[in-house]
Amino acid sequence: xxxxxxxxxxxxxxxxxxxxxxxxxxxxxxxxxxxxxxxxxxxxxxxxxxxxxxxxxxxxxxxxxxxxxxxxxxxxxxxxxxxxxxxxxxxxxxxxxxxxxxxxxxx
Amino acid sequence: xxxxxxxxxxxxxxxxxxxxxxxxxxxxxxxxxxxxxxxxxxxxxxxxxxxxxxxxxxxxxxxxxxxxxxxxxxxxxxxxxxxxxxxxxxxxxxxxxxxxxxxxxxxxxxxxxxxxxxxxxxxxxxxxx
Numbered sequence: 001x002x003x004x005x006x007x008x009x010x011x012x013x014x015x016x017x018x019x020x021x022x023x024x025x026x027x028x029x030x031x032x033x034x035x036x037x038x039x040x041x042x043x044x045x046x047x048x049x050x051x052x053x054x055x056x057x058x059x060x061x062x063x064x065x066x067x068x069x070x071x072x073x074x075x076x077x078x079x080x081x082x083x084x085x086x087x088x089x090x091x092x093x094x095x096x097x098x099x100x101x102x103x104x105x106x107x
Numbered sequence: 108x109x110x111x112x113x114x115x116x117x118x119x120x121x122x123x124x125x126x127x128x129x130x131x132x133x134x135x136x137x138x139x140x141x142x143x144x145x146x147x148x149x150x151x152x153x154x155x156x157x158x159x160x161x162x163x164x165x166x167x168x169x170x171x172x173x174x175x176x177x178x179x180x181x182x183x184x185x186x187x188x189x190x191x192x193x194x195x196x197x198x199x200x201x202x203x204x205x206x207x208x209x210x211x212x213x214x215x216x217x218x219x220x221x222x223x224x225x226x227x228x229x230x231x232x233x234x235x236x
Contacts, residue, residue: 029214088223095167096156
């Protein structure tokens with residue numbers, strides 16, 4: 001079955017850039033979506049169509065995709081950006097698939 | 108803006124059927140090119156997509172759960188529902204309902220996209236006797 005692979009954890013100091021990757025065989029053909037989930041809360045969409053930012057999402061959040069890897073970048077990460085981040089896409093049958101999630105620590 | 112709210116029993120006995128309802132407010136469940144989906148998350152673990160349904164009743168389920176999952180839509184009440192049969196402790200999780208934006212797009216070639224753009228707050232369901 002189709003899988004999206006993320007690193008379990010990423011750690012940066014405040015003000016540094018945080019980069020979270022997501023790899024999947026179909027990503028050259030399909031867009032990637034990124035969700036932020038803070039502790040005890042529902043996920044929030046932060047990037048759609050690889051690199052577009054929904055209204056209300058800070059400009060420091062950006063996305064890119066090249067080949068089989070998509071990347072979420074948080075430029076100048078802040079303490080409030082600490083959260084779990086999930087990439088998402090669909091497989092060839094349109095079944096939804098989440099990556100395993102990446103815990104971002106900012107300290 | 109559209110808001111979603113899950114409701115249903117927080118405790119279900121093993122082998123019974125889990126039933127949840129999601130109420131949509133701030134917009135019609137029948138408007139736009141949206142699907143309505145369910146996602147779950149066991150404590151301390153990642154997100155698992157369960158399935159989606161359109162306002163007209165078209166469905167798509169995760170093959171790993173397909174034999175036990177049923178979804179339905181009640182447009183008169185602006186609600187959609189999830190039923191998961193023969194539950195075990197492994198079905199204990201926070202269950203989220205969400206709106207899925209959908210349509211045709213092109214990256215390398217044309218295809219239909221789906222992604223969740225609005226989520227409910229989630230409801231915890233525990234399977235235990």
